[in-house]
Amino acid sequence: MNPLTKVKLINELNEREASLGVKENVSWHSEYKDSAWIFIGGFPYELTEGDIVCVFSQYGEMANINLVRDKKTGKSKGFCFICYEDQRSTILAVDNLNGIKIKGRTIRVDHVLNYRPPKDNEDMDDITKRLREEGCAPKLPDPSSSESEEEQYALPAKKPKKGGLPSARHS
Template sequence: MNPLTNVKNLNKINQRELELGVIGKKSWHDEYKDSAWIFIGGLPYDLTEGDVICVFSQYGELVNINMVRDKQTGKTKGFAFLCYEDQRSTVLAVDNLNGFKLCGRTLRVDHVQEYKLPKELQEADEVTKRVRAEGIAPKTPSPEPSSEEEEEDFVVHVKKIKKGIVVFFF
């Protein structure tokens, strides 16, 4: 089937669900509730991973992207696979960016049931695998109760100097 026909059909399904108020387990999205991966087709060939991240990060935190490239030339093939931290972000991305025009090309965005890393990435060293699995985003530390001594270490001492300049001492 023509990719543009797929885009139109998916948008019709989404519109129909919206009109009927279909949510949760009755939605077609529920079939993909165990996968945080999406497929993006129709990408302009001159886009980089960073460009794709800029567009798709508005719907959630991204943890992985695989922009498929020609092995000999290194140029993109016009499609990518992207993984969100939260699966619910995939629903937002599919609903809002499927059929979106980007640099004159119509994007096809759809869920991926089971994504498998390419062979060369499966055979990568442990550090590369860990970075691909965990992403490169900084981890937010969990809130832990701290002792008074630790709190005192982080107290900022302020000293006022002439003419209203404030200097911070740590």
């Protein structure tokens, strides 16, 4: 299927859901609730990782980016994969950036269900290795845990300073 046809179909699906008031749990996006990866295709070859981060970070903190490059020349192939720290950012990026034009080219932004990282390189940093092993989809809290969400994120109480405030002396 033509990439521009895919752009159009995704936008039509989003418009149809918006007009019908479809709830989040039955939206087409819910199929991708376990993946924080998106695909971006059709952008100008001269864009760098930094350029892509500038555009796509407006919808959330990015955990990883894989700009696909030609192995021989090192030049961009015009598509990449991004992993957000929060899966909900993928929905915002797909809904708002699919079909936009960057330097005269219409880009396609879509969810990725089963991201397969490229073959490991020896020069890969520890953070990238960990992300590829563990993934970057949100970790859901363990329902068997007795700790409530408020307790989990509660700030520790401040300890009183030693000696406290000087007492007032009356003469």
